[in-house]
Amino acid sequence: MSFQGHTIEAPSARTATAAEDARKHLFNNLTLADYRRSMAGGIERVADRIARTERPFSGISPQRLAPEISGIDLDHPLNDPAAALDELEEVYLRDAVYFHHPRYLAHLNCPVVIPALLAEAVLTAVNSSLDTWDQSAGGTLIERRLVDWTAGRIGFGVDADGIFTSGGSQSNLQALLLAREEALARAAAGTVPPPARHELLPRLRVIASEASHFSVKKSAKMLGLDMDAVIVVPTDRSRRMRPAALAAELERCRRQGLLVMAVVATAGTTDFGSIDPLPAIAELCERDGNWLHVDAAYGCGLLVSPTRRQLLDGVERAHSVTVDYHKSFFQPVSSSALVVSDGALLRHATYYADYLNPARTVEQRIPNQVDKSLQTTRRFDALKLWLTLRVMGADAVGALFDEVVDRAAAAHDLLVADPRFEVVTRSQLSTVVFRYLPQADRDDTTADAANLYAREALAASGEAVVAGTKVDGKHYLKFTLLNPETGLADIVQVLDLLAGHAERHLAERSSAGHGRSTDRSPS
Numbered sequence: 001m002s003f004q005g006h007t008i009e010a011p012s013a014r015t016a017t018a019a020e021d022a023r024k025h026l027f028n029n030l031t032l033a034d035y036r037r038s039m040a041g042g043i044e045r046v047a048d049r050i051a052r053t054e055r056p057f058s059g060i061s062p063q064r065l066a067p068e069i070s071g072i073d074l075d076h077p078l079n080d081p082a083a084a085l086d087e088l089e090e091v092y093l094r095d096a097v098y099f100h101h102p103r104y105l106a107h108l109n110c111p112v113v114i115p116a117l118l119a120e121a122v123l124t125a126v127n128s129s130l131d132t133w134d135q136s137a138g139g140t141l142i143e144r145r146l147v148d149w150t151a152g153r154i155g156f157g158v159d160a161d162g163i164f165t166s167g168g169s170q171s172n173l174q175a176l177l178l179a180r181e182e183a184l185a186r187a188a189a190g191t192v193p194p195p196a197r198h199e200l201l202p203r204l205r206v207i208a209s210e211a212s213h214f215s216v217k218k219s220a221k222m223l224g225l226d227m228d229a230v231i232v233v234p235t236d237r238s239r240r241m242r243p244a245a246l247a248a249e250l251e252r253c254r255r256q257g258l259l260v261m262a263v264v265a266t267a268g269t270t271d272f273g274s275i276d277p278l279p280a281i282a283e284l285c286e287r288d289g290n291w292l293h294v295d296a297a298y299g300c301g302l303l304v305s306p307t308r309r310q311l312l313d314g315v316e317r318a319h320s321v322t323v324d325y326h327k328s329f330f331q332p333v334s335s336s337a338l339v340v341s342d343g344a345l346l347r348h349a350t351y352y353a354d355y356l357n358p359a360r361t362v363e364q365r366i367p368n369q370v371d372k373s374l375q376t377t378r379r380f381d382a383l384k385l386w387l388t389l390r391v392m393g394a395d396a397v398g399a400l401f402d403e404v405v406d407r408a409a410a411a412h413d414l415l416v417a418d419p420r421f422e423v424v425t426r427s428q429l430s431t432v433v434f435r436y437l438p439q440a441d442r443d444d445t446t447a448d449a450a451n452l453y454a455r456e457a458l459a460a461s462g463e464a465v466v467a468g469t470k471v472d473g474k475h476y477l478k479f480t481l482l483n484p485e486t487g488l489a490d491i492v493q494v495l496d497l498l499a500g501h502a503e504r505h506l507a508e509r510s511s512a513g514h515g516r517s518t519d520r521s522p523s
């Protein structure tokens with residue numbers, strides 16, 4: 001074929017067959033046999049891997065794993081799900097970090113419940129997008145019911161609303177966005193003519209405790225606030241915000257003409273599981289009408305706890321609350337929400353697009369979640385919580401969370417009684433922050449090195465995974481207990497392993513002449 005002197009290839013029989021052939025991979029009524037086979041095969045692989053997982057981690061290094069993954073030719077498909085799963089076994093499943101394992105004790109990753117996994121399979125297949133009614137229908141209403149349910153557990157009134165998000169960081173960002181807009185509106189309303197936005201922005205401040213999550217500072221940066229916009233107030237010995245220090249900062253801001261756009265209280269700090277004194281903080285916020293945001297990314301599990309709900313008393317006085325179901329409701333990533341006491345506050349995230357949610361859909365009372373979200377296309381993550389509540393119920397989730405909180409208390413007592421270790425504070429939730437204390441030479445450099453080494457050696461052995469953190473400049477170890485299957489015997493075993501690694505490290509150090517104790521001449 002020729003067109004203006006150029007040769008044009010007719011659509012060859014080859015490309016036509018290729019497209020036809022590729023269509024067998026589409027999920028639809030014609031391919032259900034393949035869908036069933038493929039999914040069942042995938043489930044078998046995972047089940048098989050879980051059955052054979054003896055350690056939470058293989059201990060592989062990124063240097064060893066990277067070539068396996070870069071060596072795969074992505075332009076040459078295997079054309080067979082079973083072969084692709086065989087390959088996946090080598091590059092992922094064999095060496096993944098397994099949160100269901102009782103000796104995974106590191107970060108805020110929970111084992112997940114089966115009803116949520118079932119929901120995950122359903123929601124990806126149907127693939128609803130929760131931005132608009134016309135892409136989800138019932139999904140939109142189910143998400144709304146769950147937001148209302150959560151708001152009810154928080155103790156908010158009928159005006160409450162919210163939105164599912166990708167995680168606590170996004171929830172915190174959105175909360176602070178809403179708070180910023182409210183603060184700017186409030187400041188502008190008080191003055192004629194209203195000051196320009198760019199004049200007000202540098203005066204905005206957020207107050208949070210020194211144990212608050214880093215996403216607060218990160219959000220402030222994304223929201224265009226000054227680098228020093230987040231005022232960090234000290235915590236008490238239990239790592240809870242000191243209300244007196246908050247009061248002093250509020251007073252200082254007032255004197256200096258700074259605009260406090262939000263006070264962030266943390267209900268469950270990431271390291272210490274400490275819950276800021278919510279009633280006292282709410283009291284201070286209410287005095288000047290300040291926005292109170294409660295970051296309950298971790299502590300939200302208490303909303304369903306049969307015995308500890310009172311630890312969250314005061315949360316109902318917040319303007320906004322972050323809840324991470326993927327932290328303490330045993331939900332797979334992602335499952336999270338931002339809940340606000342007054343749904344009208346969400347309007348600061350509302351924009352209209354002719355193709356998606358024209359303003360007339362509001363008049364027609366068609367529910368559009370995109371009006372409340374920072375995202376547009378959005379997963380139906382809410383279905384996981386829905387099936388969890390419908391199959392096992394909230395009390396069962398709360399009972400699981402209670403169990404890990406009890407276990408952390410027991411682990412804390414074990415550590416207090418163990419002279420090899422030092423503990424920072426008793427957690428209100430399920431973390432334990434501690435460190436190994438060298439018996440001979442207790443200076444901080446030696447202790448830091450021993451704890452850093454012990455954590456890495458333990459991870460490399462794959463026997464257990466624990467976290468590390470810094471407290472007052474010193475290196476500590478951290479257990480985050482979220483697995484009810486983790487028994488006290490597991491904890492005893494991990495402590496022995498940690499102490500063993502630390503002792504070996506100290507012995508090597510001193511025999512190599514690095515230890516301070518060998519440098520020091522006996523007096």
Ligand SMILES: *Cc1c(COP(=O)(O)O)cnc(C)c1O
Pocket residue numbers: 108166167168169170172212213215266268269270295296297298324327336
């Ligand atoms: C984990 C955590 C976050 C962040 O949540 P992601 O879901 O990881 O984005 C925020 N705040 C606290 C207190 C957390 O523990």
